[in-house]
Amino acid sequence: xxxxxxxxxxxxxxxxxxxxxxxxxxxxxxxxxxxxxxxxxxxxxxxxxxxxxxxxxxxxxxxxxxxxxxxxxxxxxxxxxxxxxxxxxxxxxxxxxxxxxxxxxxxxxxxxxxxxxxxxxxxxxxxxxxxxxxxxxxxxxxxxxxxxxxxxxxxxxxxxxxxxxxxxxxxxxxxxxxxxxxxxxxxxxxxxxxxxxxxxxxxxxxxxxxxxxxxxxxxxxxxxxxxxxxxxxxxxxxxxxxxxxxxxxxxxxxxxxxxxxx
Numbered sequence: 001x002x003x004x005x006x007x008x009x010x011x012x013x014x015x016x017x018x019x020x021x022x023x024x025x026x027x028x029x030x031x032x033x034x035x036x037x038x039x040x041x042x043x044x045x046x047x048x049x050x051x052x053x054x055x056x057x058x059x060x061x062x063x064x065x066x067x068x069x070x071x072x073x074x075x076x077x078x079x080x081x082x083x084x085x086x087x088x089x090x091x092x093x094x095x096x097x098x099x100x101x102x103x104x105x106x107x108x109x110x111x112x113x114x115x116x117x118x119x120x121x122x123x124x125x126x127x128x129x130x131x132x133x134x135x136x137x138x139x140x141x142x143x144x145x146x147x148x149x150x151x152x153x154x155x156x157x158x159x160x161x162x163x164x165x166x167x168x169x170x171x172x173x174x175x176x177x178x179x180x181x182x183x184x185x186x187x188x189x190x191x192x193x194x195x196x197x198x199x200x201x202x203x204x205x206x207x208x209x210x211x212x213x214x215x216x217x218x219x220x221x222x223x224x225x226x227x228x229x230x231x232x233x234x235x236x237x238x239x240x241x242x243x244x245x246x247x248x249x250x251x252x253x254x255x256x257x258x259x260x261x262x
Contacts, residue, residue: 006050006070011039013057016173027056047073060175061239062111079236082116090238091117101245103257105223111240112179113141121246121257125150125216140244141168145187152193155213155220161192163210211249219256222249 014024021039022032030049037043038053045053050071054064065075080087098106098119105121115138126134126143133142133149143149145161154160168184171177209224223246233239248254 006045006067007039007041009067009070010045010050010053010057013054013059013063014039017057019057024053024056028052045071047071047076051076058174061233062236063175065236077234077236077239080238082237082241087237094243097243103260104248105246106244107140108241108243109140110237110242111177112183113139115140116241124260125214127217139183141183141187145190147191147193150214151190153215155215156211157192159210160212208249212246217260221253221256223247223253224249 014021019027020032021035024030025032025035028035028049029052034043035053038045038049047068050067050073051064054067059067061077062079065077068075082091094108094117098108098117101121102119103121103124105119105125107118107122108116110116118138129143129150130148133146141164144154144164145151151157151161165184165188168180168187172181172184211222211224213220213222215221226245226247228243228245230238230241248257
């Protein structure tokens with residue numbers, strides 16, 4: 001690829017972030033004239049400049065490699081399979097984290113919501129889901145929104161579905177990911193079955209965030225979700241991992257999980 005190619009890519013990322021050349025120049029300790037020259041191909045950016053601009057444009061790690069290659073440099077960030085020997089410490093750490101969170105549900109997903117690890121709290125919630133939906137690779141969006149998955153058991157399905165789709169829309173807007181866009185188109189097209197009481201006002205409960213309210217084995221459980229990622233990752237695989245934990249949103253849910261958990 002030519003230097004013009006990296007310029008076009010950088011311009012696309014800058015426009016996607018809604019940042020002017022002048023603003024980007026200020027953040028990257030450069031000049032708007034130099035940014036303009038880079039974008040139109042009149043100036044070939046150094047490797048350091050490519051990485052600096054990518055940092056200030058919040059370009060995903062995977063796409064930073066694309067920028068580097070387009071500028072004529074070698075990729076900087078490895079993409080190590082999670083089952084590789086050098087990932088052993090990470091795998092063990094994630095396993096301890098998930099196990100330590102039991103009996104509450106917790107799982108690890110990648111950039112397209114494929115489940116790479118989960119604890120027994122998640123397994124409990126998936127009881128009764130058809131086997132064909134549990135065949136690997138598991139995808140948490142499919143499991144949650146599929147009409148034969150968890151969706152029929154979610155009391156506030158329309159609200160929770162709206163939250164998940166909006167989350168995916170934000171991710172698609174922030175980065176170019178055709179697999180994620182394809183997943184979004186798939187799950188957003190799932191039919192949403194009406195439920196008795198869906199349109200009735202919800203009981204006033206002082207939740208700290210939008211809860212996932214789900215039926216399980218004759219009980220109604222409420223959770224709030226928290227998502228964690230790794231700081232300053234230097235590997236594409238690590239950069240795209242997210243740990244989601246479901247915290248009981250009321251005392252009844254916490255008590256049920258403690259009594260029913262392992």
